[in-house]
Amino acid sequence: MPKRVYSFGGGKAEGKGTQRNLLGGKGSGLAEMAGLSLPVPAGFTITTEVCTEYNAHGKKLPAALTKDVEKAMAQVEKIMGRKFGDPNDPLLISCRSGARKSMPGMMETVLNIGLTGKTIAGLIAKTKNERFVLDSYRRLIQMYSDVVMEKAAGVEPAEGRGVRQQLEKELEKVKHEKGYKSDTDLTGDDLRNLIVAYKAKVKEVLGKEFPDDAGEQLWGGIKAVFQSWNGKRAISYRRIEGIPDEWGTAVNVQAMVFGNMGDTSATGVAFTRNPATGENLFYGEWLPNAQGEDVVAGIRTPNPLNEATRSSSAGDLPSLEKAMSATYTELVAVRNKLEKYYRDMQDLEFTIQDGKLWMLQTRSGKRNGPAAVRMAVDMVGERLIKKDEAVMRVTPAQLDELLHPILDPKAEQAGQALAKGLPAGPGGATGQVVFTAVDAVAWTQQGKKVILVREETNPEDVEGMRAAAGILTARGGMTSHAALVARGWGKCCIVGAGGIKVDVHARTFTAGGVTIKEGEWVSLNGTKGAFYQGQLPMVGNEDNPYFTQFMKICDGIRALGVRANADNPHDAAKARSFGAAGIGLFRTEHMFYGKGSEQPLFLLRKMICSSTADERRKALAELFAFIKSDVKGTLEAMAGLPVTIRLLDPPLHEFVPNREDERQKLAQALGISMEDLAKRADTLHESNPMMGHRGVRLGITYPEISETWVRAIFEAAAELLKAGKKAIPEIMIPVTCDKKELDHQAALVKKIHGEVAAKFGMKRIPYLYGTMIEIPRAALRAGEMAETAEFFSFGTNDLTQMTFGFSRDDIGGFAPDYIKAGILPADPFQTLDQSGVGELVELGIQRGRKRRPKLKVGICGEHGGDPESVKFCHRVGMNYVSCSPYRVPIARLAAAQAVVEGKAKKK
Ligand code: ADP
Ligand code: MG
Ligand code: MG
Numbered sequence: 001m002p003k004r005v006y007s008f009g010g011g012k013a014e015g016k017g018t019q020r021n022l023l024g025g026k027g028s029g030l031a032e033m034a035g036l037s038l039p040v041p042a043g044f045t046i047t048t049e050v051c052t053e054y055n056a057h058g059k060k061l062p063a064a065l066t067k068d069v070e071k072a073m074a075q076v077e078k079i080m081g082r083k084f085g086d087p088n089d090p091l092l093i094s095c096r097s098g099a100r101k102s103m104p105g106m107m108e109t110v111l112n113i114g115l116t117g118k119t120i121a122g123l124i125a126k127t128k129n130e131r132f133v134l135d136s137y138r139r140l141i142q143m144y145s146d147v148v149m150e151k152a153a154g155v156e157p158a159e160g161r162g163v164r165q166q167l168e169k170e171l172e173k174v175k176h177e178k179g180y181k182s183d184t185d186l187t188g189d190d191l192r193n194l195i196v197a198y199k200a201k202v203k204e205v206l207g208k209e210f211p212d213d214a215g216e217q218l219w220g221g222i223k224a225v226f227q228s229w230n231g232k233r234a235i236s237y238r239r240i241e242g243i244p245d246e247w248g249t250a251v252n253v254q255a256m257v258f259g260n261m262g263d264t265s266a267t268g269v270a271f272t273r274n275p276a277t278g279e280n281l282f283y284g285e286w287l288p289n290a291q292g293e294d295v296v297a298g299i300r301t302p303n304p305l306n307e308a309t310r311s312s313s314a315g316d317l318p319s320l321e322k323a324m325s326a327t328y329t330e331l332v333a334v335r336n337k338l339e340k341y342y343r344d345m346q347d348l349e350f351t352i353q354d355g356k357l358w359m360l361q362t363r364s365g366k367r368n369g370p371a372a373v374r375m376a377v378d379m380v381g382e383r384l385i386k387k388d389e390a391v392m393r394v395t396p397a398q399l400d401e402l403l404h405p406i407l408d409p410k411a412e413q414a415g416q417a418l419a420k421g422l423p424a425g426p427g428g429a430t431g432q433v434v435f436t437a438v439d440a441v442a443w444t445q446q447g448k449k450v451i452l453v454r455e456e457t458n459p460e461d462v463e464g465m466r467a468a469a470g471i472l473t474a475r476g477g478m479t480s481h482a483a484l485v486a487r488g489w490g491k492c493c494i495v496g497a498g499g500i501k502v503d504v505h506a507r508t509f510t511a512g513g514v515t516i517k518e519g520e521w522v523s524l525n526g527t528k529g530a531f532y533q534g535q536l537p538m539v540g541n542e543d544n545p546y547f548t549q550f551m552k553i554c555d556g557i558r559a560l561g562v563r564a565n566a567d568n569p570h571d572a573a574k575a576r577s578f579g580a581a582g583i584g585l586f587r588t589e590h591m592f593y594g595k596g597s598e599q600p601l602f603l604l605r606k607m608i609c610s611s612t613a614d615e616r617r618k619a620l621a622e623l624f625a626f627i628k629s630d631v632k633g634t635l636e637a638m639a640g641l642p643v644t645i646r647l648l649d650p651p652l653h654e655f656v657p658n659r660e661d662e663r664q665k666l667a668q669a670l671g672i673s674m675e676d677l678a679k680r681a682d683t684l685h686e687s688n689p690m691m692g693h694r695g696v697r698l699g700i701t702y703p704e705i706s707e708t709w710v711r712a713i714f715e716a717a718a719e720l721l722k723a724g725k726k727a728i729p730e731i732m733i734p735v736t737c738d739k740k741e742l743d744h745q746a747a748l749v750k751k752i753h754g755e756v757a758a759k760f761g762m763k764r765i766p767y768l769y770g771t772m773i774e775i776p777r778a779a780l781r782a783g784e785m786a787e788t789a790e791f792f793s794f795g796t797n798d799l800t801q802m803t804f805g806f807s808r809d810d811i812g813g814f815a816p817d818y819i820k821a822g823i824l825p826a827d828p829f830q831t832l833d834q835s836g837v838g839e840l841v842e843l844g845i846q847r848g849r850k851r852r853p854k855l856k857v858g859i860c861g862e863h864g865g866d867p868e869s870v871k872f873c874h875r876v877g878m879n880y881v882s883c884s885p886y887r888v889p890i891a892r893l894a895a896a897q898a899v900v901e902g903k904a905k906k907k
Helices: 020-035 048-056 065-080 120-127 130-151 163-178 188-206 214-228 232-241 325-342 369-381 387-392 396-402 409-414 437-445 459-467 481-488 545-557 569-577 588-592 598-608 613-637 660-670 674-684 696-701 703-722 739-759 776-780 782-788 796-804 815-820 837-851 867-875 885-906
Strands: 005-009 043-046 093-099 109-113 249-255 266-271 283-288 346-353 356-364 422-425 428-434 450-454 470-473 492-495 500-503 508-511 514-517 521-525 530-533 561-565 583-587 642-646 728-733 768-773 791-794 856-859 880-883
Touching: 005 020, 005 065, 020 043, 020 048, 020 093, 020 249, 020 356, 043 065, 048 214, 048 249, 065 249, 093 214, 109 130, 109 214, 120 130, 130 163, 130 188, 130 214, 163 188, 214 249, 232 459, 325 346, 325 356, 369 387, 369 396, 369 545, 387 545, 387 885, 396 885, 422 481, 428 437, 428 470, 437 450, 437 459, 450 459, 450 500, 450 521, 459 481, 470 481, 470 521, 481 492, 492 521, 545 885, 561 569, 561 885, 569 613, 569 885, 583 588, 583 613, 583 880, 588 598, 588 613, 598 613, 598 660, 613 642, 613 703, 613 728, 642 768, 660 674, 696 703, 696 739, 703 728, 703 739, 728 739, 728 791, 739 768, 739 782, 768 776, 768 782, 776 782, 776 796, 776 837, 782 791, 782 837, 791 837, 796 837, 837 856, 867 880, 867 885, 880 885
Parallel strands: 428 450, 450 470, 470 492, 561 583, 561 880, 583 642, 642 728, 728 768, 768 791, 791 856, 856 880
Antiparallel strands: 005 043, 043 249, 093 109, 093 249, 266 283, 266 346, 346 356, 422 492, 428 521, 500 508, 508 514, 521 530
């Protein structure tokens, strides 16, 4: 029978830090800290496997668990020198959740378990601190009734009518009557009365007495934690994060230590480095005379940990560094030890009981994109981690976040911030104000961009937080669970903006003397914690020095080249600035779309609607200059980096005008009647143009089209070379399926090359000749194709379309059903189908390289910017991927990660 319970404490632990799957993140962290002889209250972890058992057996705990828990509890009692349920000197414990992957605030924890009519008097006598004992007891009632008696029991109260909120109201009532500002102002008498009121309320709301038996409380707590794995919040969070339902949570039962024993006691949360910026400074928050819940639940805005990281909104709240300097120094030593040991930023929970420091949690801290990149770079510099590890520390999504826009600093300067809060998640965001998580989801579904404004940060809002473009709260600290979660998602987030007043019922908030209604626009600067009325403009965010250094680390590791898809000199310049090593796809037809396209488009139309080769040649001759200048500008922008230029690809019919005035103009230019034009256009009509007369097929029926393009390319290159510049064109033939097509066009390319070289008095204009592989037959016949082609570029959009027989434009109609039914794991147009389409790609590369070992191979579909697909391209030995300019950094990172993953696999 597998071991179900693992003990820790007293400088020893049965479990290890590597047993995350079994013990959960919290349990393995506690075991590891205990093993390192850090001050950890003794306790034990019930494994995640028991949770699975519990769920599988109709929510029943295995019978044998009772004995295991009793044994482990006896050991805790021995280490702590107190007994659970002992009327004279009772041991109190907490029941804490903790899954494999951290899910901050998504599951439940109950503190102060073991306080009953029998034990209260004993604890008061022992501690001589009645106020503390009563405060702990009222907290126990609050948490236990909420977590065990309501949530775990499946009671679903109406919005705002949960037992916890109702008890909270009782507390507020007393505070209001007595004119207290803080919970710590409550006297012993106040608490005694409050407890009576609490118990009555619990009975009234839930119809049950609060249990007065330590053992019943313990088992109620354990079950409730297991149960919380299937709580609403936890399920939502798992869906968003893709965490499997089968994992389950562990339960950590741990001796209580108390931060609420008076002014020499405190509780706090700290990060070994700033999780919002990555700066290497010990960062955190704490509250004197409080329990852990107060900080992480986000209901109070806490004090700063030290002076170096004090923010302006902390006002003159004392730092721990000043208030309890000896304990702070001890905590700094723990920080240094843990960061060295884990070699990563840690998120710590601690409690100070009467001047003594206790550690309650360590885990790899959640961070946003900018912080992840900075920490990876810094830690390499500090020799804490190797470069290989550094590239694995940043996810492609985090890197993407770094490139996201920020509020235009000029607009910010011109505007007036309404108020300031804590910069919990950086970047910029603008959106319309909503006041509930439900609205945030609903409005976003309607295509709106929203800012979720709340009184406090609260993990219950998880889905609304996910949907919102940004989050703004009046209360709560940087280390609250909700802030943690927002940061993990790279959300722009401001918390603890004390200057705002939220009125959820009126759906307004006021700040800086201004009242903002639901639906009005606001703009957040999450890096500074400032926010503004109205929709401020946003600008790009590319010149981050850590970004540049991080990309250098990636480039040093990766083997795969990264190019960009660009269709004009402007995009080409952008691609280069993002580090593209060339252009993998230059679609010449893009000169016929959008700004400045009127003239070339008109000439193209003339060519299309010509009826004789002669007419066509004339139109092409006019078009020639446009193609040449387009190609030349792009070759020049790439300054000698290779540019793969695709010959005309789309079916001609796409370009025939529909508008009456345009048709008239065209008919006139061709000297034909409107009827004749209509006839000519009709003959171009195809019933399935995607598989019709397009790509290389046009070049075969109308060689003069290919000739014009090829001549334009060679002349552009020759002119640049003559001017002492560099140019490497790669001529790419689209939509091929047979070597003979390639031979046909190759002859034509050779002929034009000769003519242009002669015209410019040059021996040779360097170029490559190759093809797209986007038809399954081309992949199968790749061996022959490679006899003529010097390079392949896999056009995985069309290849996916034709391999599956799914039309890319129509897949939206059924893909969601396919994904839901588990038939497809994902949309194959977004992430490459590695087993099917991938097999054709692999086969194509093998067969091609067998004939031509130096065959250059790349990919130019949408997939070139998808991290998983990029890794696949690395594994099958491509030379490069090509993607849109903005995805280039992501592809560079994915390519580096592919190398590191490959090494790990070999080991
Ligand atoms: P979460 O995973 O939601 O943070 P935790 O189990 O970490 O839940 O507990 C919530 C808060 O209670 C934390 O601040 C934690 O430090 C505190 N806490 C948990 N167990 C104890 C304990 N045995 N003694 C003192 N504080 C505790
Ligand atoms: Mg915690
Ligand atoms: Mg194509």
